[in-house]
Amino acid sequence: xxxxxxxxAVVWRMLIGRVGVARLAxxxxxxxxxxxxxxxxxxxxxxxxxxxxVLAMPSLFExxxxxxxxxxxxxxxxxxxxIAVAIGLPVGLAIGLSRLSRQSFMPIVLLLYGMPQIxxxxxxxxxxxxxxxxxxxxxxxxxxxPISIAVVAGVQNIQPILMVAAQSMGARRWQIFRxxxxxxxxxxxxxxxxxxxxxxxxxxxxAELYVSAAGIGYFTLMFTQSFDPSRLLGLIAVLAVMAIALxxxxxxxxxxxxxxRTD
Amino acid sequence: xxxxxVAVRIRDVSHQFGEPGDARFVHALQRTSLDxxxxxxxxxxxPSGCGKSTLLNIIGGLLAPTTGTIEVDAKPVRGPxxxxxxxVFQENALFPWCTVKxxxxxGMRFQGVSRTEQEKRARDALAAVGLNDFMAHHxxxxxxxxxxxxxxxxxxSLQTDILLMDEPFGALDEQTRIVLGEDLSVLxxxxxxxxxxxxxxxxxxxxxxxxxxxxxxxPGMVKASIDIDEPHPRKPGFVTTEKFxxxxxxxxxxxxxxxxxxxxxxxxxxxxx
Amino acid sequence: xxxxxxxxxxxxxRGLQFSFLLGLLLVWYLATARWGVSxxxxxxxxxxxxxxxxxxxxxxxxxxxxxxxIELASAFAIACTFGLGSGYLISRTRYAMAVFEPLLASIxxxxxxxxxxxxxxxFGLGSGxxIALGATVSFFPIVLSTIAGFGSVERIFVTSAxxxxxxxAQMFRYVLLPAALPVVVxxxxxxxxxxxxxxxxxxxxxxxxxxxxxxxxxAEAMETARMFAYIAFAVAIVAILNIITTALERRVKLQ
Numbered sequence: 194x195x196x197x198x199x200x201x202a203v204v205w206r207m208l209i210g211r212v213g214v215a216r217l218a219x220x221x222x223x224x225x226x227x228x229x230x231x232x233x234x235x236x237x238x239x240x241x242x243x244x245x246x247v248l249a250m251p252s253l254f255e256x257x258x259x260x261x262x263x264x265x266x267x268x269x270x271x272x273x274x275x276i277a278v279a280i281g282l283p284v285g286l287a288i289g290l291s292r293l294s295r296q297s298f299m300p301i302v303l304l305l306y307g308m309p310q311i312x313x314x315x316x317x318x319x320x321x322x323x324x325x326x327x328x329x330x331x332x333x334x335x336x337x338x339p340i341s342i343a344v345v346a347g348v349q350n351i352q353p354i355l356m357v358a359a360q361s362m363g364a365r366r367w368q369i370f371r372x373x374x375x376x377x378x379x380x381x382x383x384x385x386x387x388x389x390x391x392x393x394x395x396x397x398x399x400a401e402l403y404v405s406a407a408g409i410g411y412f413t414l415m416f417t418q419s420f421d422p423s424r425l426l427g428l429i430a431v432l433a434v435m436a437i438a439l440x441x442x443x444x445x446x447x448x449x450x451x452x453x454r455t456d
Numbered sequence: 457x458x459x460x461x462v463a464v465r466i467r468d469v470s471h472q473f474g475e476p477g478d479a480r481f482v483h484a485l486q487r488t489s490l491d492x493x494x495x496x497x498x499x500x501x502x503p504s505g506c507g508k509s510t511l512l513n514i515i516g517g518l519l520a521p522t523t524g525t526i527e528v529d530a531k532p533v534r535g536p537x538x539x540x541x542x543x544v545f546q547e548n549a550l551f552p553w554c555t556v557k558x559x560x561x562x563g564m565r566f567q568g569v570s571r572t573e574q575e576k577r578a579r580d581a582l583a584a585v586g587l588n589d590f591m592a593h594h595x596x597x598x599x600x601x602x603x604x605x606x607x608x609x610x611x612x613s614l615q616t617d618i619l620l621m622d623e624p625f626g627a628l629d630e631q632t633r634i635v636l637g638e639d640l641s642v643l644x645x646x647x648x649x650x651x652x653x654x655x656x657x658x659x660x661x662x663x664x665x666x667x668x669x670x671x672x673x674x675p676g677m678v679k680a681s682i683d684i685d686e687p688h689p690r691k692p693g694f695v696t697t698e699k700f701x702x703x704x705x706x707x708x709x710x711x712x713x714x715x716x717x718x719x720x721x722x723x724x725x726x727x728x729x
Numbered sequence: 730x731x732x733x734x735x736x737x738x739x740x741x742x743r744g745l746q747f748s749f750l751l752g753l754l755l756v757w758y759l760a761t762a763r764w765g766v767s768x769x770x771x772x773x774x775x776x777x778x779x780x781x782x783x784x785x786x787x788x789x790x791x792x793x794x795x796x797x798x799i800e801l802a803s804a805f806a807i808a809c810t811f812g813l814g815s816g817y818l819i820s821r822t823r824y825a826m827a828v829f830e831p832l833l834a835s836i837x838x839x840x841x842x843x844x845x846x847x848x849x850x851x852f853g854l855g856s857g858x859x860i861a862l863g864a865t866v867s868f869f870p871i872v873l874s875t876i877a878g879f880g881s882v883e884r885i886f887v888t889s890a891x892x893x894x895x896x897x898a899q900m901f902r903y904v905l906l907p908a909a910l911p912v913v914v915x916x917x918x919x920x921x922x923x924x925x926x927x928x929x930x931x932x933x934x935x936x937x938x939x940x941x942x943x944x945x946x947x948a949e950a951m952e953t954a955r956m957f958a959y960i961a962f963a964v965a966i967v968a969i970l971n972i973i974t975t976a977l978e979r980r981v982k983l984q
Contacts, residue, residue, distance in 0.1 A: 212827045219828060239851050293738060297745035307971065311930040311941065312963045315948030316956065320770055358549035361516060362614065363538025364566035372562055376553045395840045402842065403934045403945075410934075413846040422850060429843045436839045453553045453594045 241423040246430065249423035253431075256424065262408045263431060265325065266401050270439075273329045274393045277336030281389060282382065284337070285344025290374070299345065306338040310396070314403055323407060328400035335396035336389035343385020347378030380451035387443045394436055463618060463650040464492040464515055469524030470675075471510055484510040486677040487524065490669060494617075497644060497651040497688075499661040501711065502671025503718035508654045509622050511676075515652060516541050516620050528618065538567045542611035546623040548603055550595040556606045557582065557591040563610045581613035582606075584643060601632040608640070612647070619651045626656065637663055638692055645689035658711070662703045663690055670710045673718040680710050772954035781958035790962060796939040797928060797966075800856050804863025804924045812868045812920065813913070816875025826880050830873065837869040842930060849935050859931045859939065867924035874916020878909030914981045918974045925967060940966070 224243055231242035241249070254260055288298050314331060321327035351374060359373050401409040409428070416425035469488050474481040485507040492498055500508040513519040515526055517536045526533040528540055543549075550559050560578040569577070582591055585605040595603050604624055611619055625633045637660055644651060655661050661668045665684055672679040684703060686694060694700055754774065760766040761773040768776075784790050819825045844865060848858035882905055890904045932941025940963050947956035 212824065215824075215828045216832055219832065293742060293745070296738065296742035298749070301746060301749065307968075308964055309926055309929055309967045311926060311933055312944055312960045314933055315945045316953075316960065319948050319951070319953065352547070354545055354547045354549045355551060357518060358543065358545060359566060361518060361536050361538065361541070361543040362563045362566040363536060363568065368566055372565070373551065376551070379553070391838070391840070395842065398840055398842055399930055399934070402845065417846050417850045420850065422847070425846055425850060429847065432843055433839045436843075437835070440838045453596060 237422070238420040239422060241426055245423050246426045250427050253424045253427040256412070259412055259428070262412055263428075266328075266397060266409050266432070267435065269325050269328045269401075270332060270394055270397045272325075273332030273397055274336060274390060276329065276333040277340060277389050277393055278386065280333070281337045281340030281385070282344055285341035285382075285385075286348065288341065289345035289348035289378075290370075295345065295349065302338065302341060302345075306342065310335060311399060314399060318400070318404060323404045327404070328397050328408075331400040332393040332396035335392035339388035339392055340382070340385040343381045343388070344378060347381025347385075348374055350381075351377045380447070380454050383443075383447040383450045387440070387447055390439060390443050394439065398432065461494055462491045463494040463529065464490075464652070465525075465527040465530075466490040466492070466511070466515065467525050467527075469511065469514060469521045469526065471507065471514060471519070471522045472675075483675040485514075485521075486672075486675040488677045489524075490678055492650060492652060494650055495648055496666040497653060497664055499665035499668045500652065500654045500671060501656070501658070501661045501668055501707070502676055503673050503711070503715040504656075505674045505718055505722070506671040506714070507674060507676035508671050512620050512622050512652060512654055516543055538614065538616075540616055541618045541620060542614040542616040544604070544607050544611045544619065544621040544624045546626040548595065548607075550603060550606055550610070552595050555592050555594055556587060556598070556609075559595070559606060560610045560613050564613055567614055577613040577615070578609075581609040584612060585609045586639070599632075600628045601636055604628065604636065605639075608643075612643075617650060619649050621651065621653045623654050623656065625660070633657070633660065638690075640664065642689045658704050658707050659695065662700055662707060663695060668707060670707065671714070673714045673721065679714070682706060682710075769951060769953055772957055776954045777957040777961070780955045781961055784955065784958050784962065790940075790943075790959070793938065793940045793943045794966065796856065797932065797941070800859045800863060800928050800932075800939065801921075801925055803856075803860045804867055804928060805921055807860070807864040808867035808871055808920055808924065809917065811864075812871030812916075813875050816872040816913075817879055819872075820876045820879035823880075826876055830876055833869060833873055833876075837873070841866045841927065842934075845931050845934060848931075854935055854937055856938070859928050859936060862931045863924040863928045866927040867920040870916045870919040870923060871913075874912050874919070875909070878912030878916070879905055881912075882908040911982045914978050918978045921974050922971060925970060929963065929967075 228242040228244060231237075231240045231245075288294050288302065310331070317331050318327045321330060355373055355377070356369060359369050364372070398409070402413060404410045405414040409432070412428060413425065416422075416428065467489050469485060470483075471485040472481065472483045484505075488511065500511065502508050510519065514521045515528075515533070517526075517533045520534075528537060550556075551562065554562060557578055560581060561574045564574045564577060578591075579588075582588060585608055587602065587605055587609060590598060590602065590606075595606065598606070607624070611621075625636055628636070641664060653661075653664060662684060667681055667683050669678045669681045671677065682703065686699070757771070758774055761768060761771055772780075819829050841862065845858065845862050848861040852858040852861060886904050886908060887900065890900055895904065928939070929941040932939035933945045934941075936942040940959065944956055944959050944963065947953075947959060
């Protein structure tokens with residue numbers, strides 16, 4: 194039996210080594226396919242090969258207003274995220290710490306979370322205008338729910354024995370909250386923040402794309418109407434990279450804070 | 457004021473969970489009385505569900521009994537007494553996000569010990585249980601036996617007169633249990649505490665205890681008690697003596713019927729559910 | 730906890746829920762009736778109700794609903810075909826799973842709405858771009874759950890079936906499919922839901938038909954009361970579809 198598992202381990206190690214390479218190869222193959230198809234088969238009005246997109250990057254950033262639009266979207270995201278956390282954490286704690294409020298308000302929260310918020314977007318823009326306020330609000334409202342729900346879960350699923358042990362050692366209620374419940378909830382909180390971040394980003398992007406009078410939405414409209422796939426895809430690529438970077442950063446933070454978890 | 461001879465006085469304590477007629481009603485303890493002498497190590501043993509853990513929680517002030525009273529050092533028990541009583545639980549009651557040392561110090565913080573004193577006591581307690589090299593580890597990184605040592609260190613650092621241990625080795629494998637049992641005996645010989653130790657294991661009870669109180673099946677009460685006259689610390693060789701076997705057999709005789717009764721009633725509950 | 734106390738708590742929580750929702754409704758009413766909030770921005774509840782009634786009775790919603798549903802059905806069909814197919818193929822070897830699954834998962838982490846302008850460039854403002862986006866978004870949960878479902882069938886089941894002489898087709902039908910079904914079905918439901926959201930979103934942003942578009946159009950025309958009605962309608966449609974798909978999922982899982 195031991196022999197088998199040792200052999201498996203060696204095979205696995207060889208496999209892993211190749212897997213990373215294979216993945217890279219798959220990505221490169223896809224890019225090549227895109228390059229060839231876009232260059233020789235598709236009307237250049239509709240699709241650009243990756244090479245041309247990369248080459249168009251400088252011109253994209255030189256287009257007046259594009260860097261500003263990107264920067265605006267970025268800080269709108271930042272503000273919306275901070276607001277989502279600032280609201281989501283206390284609300285989650287308030288709901289999670291008492292059984293009565295959990296029973297009463299969790300169903301409402303879950304109901305609101307399941308609602309398609311996109312249908313409110315035009316209303317929000319009507320109310321708050323086409324400036325950053327509507328985008329920040331729409332983004333924050335997407336992020337609040339995952340964060341609250343995760344905080345409630347983190348508070349709720351603490352093993353009762355830990356509370357009993359603290360009580361037996363003389364801990365008072367605020368001590369139990371500060372030293373037992375709060376640290377226990379932190380990994381869930383970070384998981385919720387990761388989901389919340391994705392939600393906020395989606396909300397902000399949706400709002401930006403919807404408002405075609407200015408910002409990202411203006412440029413996507415412009416590049417679409419002028420059949421400029423290179424700059425359009427370039428813009429999309431920049432936003433995609435931003436999304437990936439944020440996700441990686443938050444995943445790192447989540448892993449760091451959840452080190453002690455065994456589950 | 458001289459402390460009385462009786463550390464814990466249990467008088468006519470009974471306990472039930474829920475009301476008769478509830479789906480979840482459990483009559484855990486019948487009227488039980490017991491005097492626990494200062495400095496003795498008494499084991500509570502009995503079949504599953506006989507209420508021994510319930511009684512332990514009641515002694516420790518974590519549960520208010522349906523009837524009866526508990527007195528610790530002649531004071532009635534109305535809630536946790538962190539300065540008099542420390543617990544060691546069976547499940548992992550160590551805080552997973554704290555290191556071993558932080559766990560021990562957090563317990564003292566709850567008790568109200570000063571920061572410098574916390575440091576000193578933590579180091580001493582962890583050294584006493586043999587975990588000097590693991591102070592900065594998290595519980596998840598330790599084996600089950602080491603975790604229970606850490607839990608024991610936490611309880612010892614609180615420097616209470618009374619220690620309540622609820623099947624502390626229940627989740628461990630037999631070999632670890634044996635080693636920990638021997639170490640515990642050595643430790644407790646030095647410490648001079650009153651200890652109430654709940655266990656399922658006959659051998660463990662005979663090895664560790666000065667007195668073994670045998671519980672009947674649910675609803676539980678103390679059916680009989682056996683004195684074990686053997687000096688502390690108990691030597692590992694004690695287990696092989698004839699005296700040990702006699703005592704163990706006597707215990708077995710008292711317990712066997714109760715175990716059968718509890719298994720059968722559990723089966724009936726299963727069928728009726 | 731004893732039974733009467735539990736009942737008491739349940740009643741209390743229901744009471745709190747009702748008061749909360751009633752409170753919101755009250756605030757809405759007061760805002761328009763007493764506190765002088767502009768009727769254009771926030772129509773009175775009664776007005777919204779009237780508009781909703783009118784929309785439903787006149788059947789004005791029908792063409793928009795039809796467009797949205799057709800886009801949804803097409804997008805989902807495409808996503809299922811590609812998702813189930815490639816998911817199953819990838820799940821056949823551990824190697825393929827190790828290569829592709831993380832790749833697909835990380836692509837999925839990018840908000841797909843970014844592709845909408847590209848699709849609009851490609852397909853125009855009509856249904857094509859919505860279907861394309863819906864299919865793209867929906868593809869990922871389906872393929873990932875198909876990989877997970879088929880890829881994690883316990884080896885022991887496969888081994889014992891093979892030892893009893895099962896052919897590949899029998900293996901698929903009697904071992905792999907039933908074992909993978911619960912996970913795959915959940916993925917299908919998730920894909921359906923997310924396709925609907927993507928389609929509503931893309932209709933709102935760039936379209937000339939469909940429910941999402943209608944709402945955006947009414948916002949631009951400042952016909953807020955009617956817009957509220959359509960919002961309520963759209964929410965109801967989403968809720969109904971969610972209930973149906975969840976019920977279907979449960980049905981399949983209980984088999």
